[in-house]
Amino acid sequence: MEKKIKVCVKNLNVYYGEKQALFDVCMDINQNEITALIGPSGCGKSTFLRCLNRMNDVIDICKVEGSIKIDGEDIYNDEVRVEKLRERVGMVFQKPNPFPKSIFENVAYGPRIHGLAKDKNELEEIVYSSLKKAAIFDEVKDRLDETGTSLSGGQQQRLCIARAISVNPDVILMDEPCSALDPIATAKIEALMEELKKEYTIIIVTHSMQQAARVSSKTGFFHLGNLIEVNDTETIFSTPANEKTLEYVTGRFG
């Protein structure tokens, strides 16, 4: 069965001032799959991820060339509103960053600014279903008024996932979402990702090759700003085409 391509990246070049961070990256990302991006520190995988919801726009000196299409629509088109784009492409960060507001407010914020709920009941429904989808509802249902920062690290991260899916995105970008978490919390997030990929397309940057092997269907290997190789995860970890990839996945450098 042919998979539907969700994100199509062509000849992506990214510059921070004089320094070029990404070189001619081309990559297709399938819908309802988990795609992992691996590579040593500073290889450009996070930069690549941040291009997908234009979070790099915040950085004055960052310049992006090439095309990124999501469902065939170029997201760097002048007419695209980044607010709308980020509604469709959510993001979860390395360090859990809940707002220092109540748990409820954390999840309600997105739907509220986008006007997704007509009234209070609808808003409540969105918040509850997002928390349920993020597998955290049972843990927080009695303390929705407490601040999000009072939760444990793993819970905070799942709250951030709930916040990301509250605006009903198509794509969820995850930037090393488990690097600040212990193995049990990590396992919970990974199980959650398995669930989420039924509804969303997930792209995850990770430093843990085991994690990439466990959760993803496709893996891309970045090195020094180049996408060295992208293929099925199994192939990348067993018989990669490129020497560098083999060295990295077998732990000889990185």
Place this chain on the structure above:
Amino acid sequence: MNSNSLKISNENLKRRLNAERRFKFYGVIAISLALIFVLILFTNIISKGYSAFYRTLIEIKIEFNDKVQPEIFKQMSETEINKLDLYSFSKKNIYSNFPNIEKKSDKKKVIKLFSIEFEEEIKTYINKNKNNLGNTINLYISASDDIDQVHKGNYSRDIPEERRRVSNFQLSIYDELVGQNKVKFEFNLPFFSRGDSREAELAGLGGSLIGSFFTMIIVLLLSFPFGLFGAIYLEEFSKRNRFTDFIEININNLAAVPSIVFGLLGLGILLNTFELPRSTALVGGITLSLMTLPTIIIATRASLRSVPPSIREGALAVGASKVQTVMHHVVPLALPGSITGTIIGIARALGETAPLLLIGMVAFIVDVPSSPLDPSTSLPVQAYLWNDSAERAYEEKTSAAIIILLSFLILFNLIAVFIRRKFETKW
């Protein structure tokens, strides 16, 4: 390895430990010196100034007569009573409290024991009690500033008589009054409500308190919103280029400009060009706002900068616009820091004297201002003015004004500390 080797100290270790001890010692010395000076300052000011918070009253007897009957006051309104001429009546009644004194020059000395406004004080008493006045009444009226000082023990009797403002004769009368238990202290409430005066016993802080209050309101209204939004724009929205760098450098330099320069600016632009009313809290407030603005901008920018970028990213990532991100998430977190900076800035403005001298808030103003457009002084300027006055009674008033000023400064700083402790989010 020998277990003793951890205890044996060699030369090197000894030197390091000594250096450490010396360093701690210097620190303790520095802190102690600072504390001692603060202690000296506070004891000096408080011991000099506390006596201004109470005043001396002397009891006298008033007898009404055929011309001034207590019944006539019942039908009169307050203003009508105040308009009556009771001066000679009051004076004669005071004299009759001292039947042994007959010489005219001595009588004059007796009247000088009392505040120059004895007639007004008697009228006030009549106004308060006009419906149940007997034929004779006993009331307390204020002592003159010199007797007040004598009673407080601030006036040494060892000074030769010709250099004293209170003669031996007056002192003997005073002693007699004390012997009859007719002299008492009372909390000096008028000190907080009256304006300035050339008569020391009448001079109060009221005018300068209200003047400072109006000035601070103007400073707050001008500098907080402008400072806050200026800082938000510069920190969150403006692009970094030469122009914004230039502005930033200027703001930082402005915070270090001597305050008198702002006074010159106020004089040159507000008074001479725009012809705003001289000596008013309005002009003082605008001038001090210019001085406070950089402080607020710098404090607000620092607290905006301390909001972690992850909060901004979190908001942007769910599709909040730049303005929404800043207003919904960043500013609420930065506000406690900004308010703290504002309070510190206001406290500094409250204690500022030099710029106010240049815009004429140093004038002798008797009336308590009723709006920011009335001529007024401010607390520190009042202390400065009183310090320049000759009468001994102004000495305690100077210190009292400084006590009040310091109390406000301490209060402001405590509020700032409280806000910082209570509301600031730690990351």
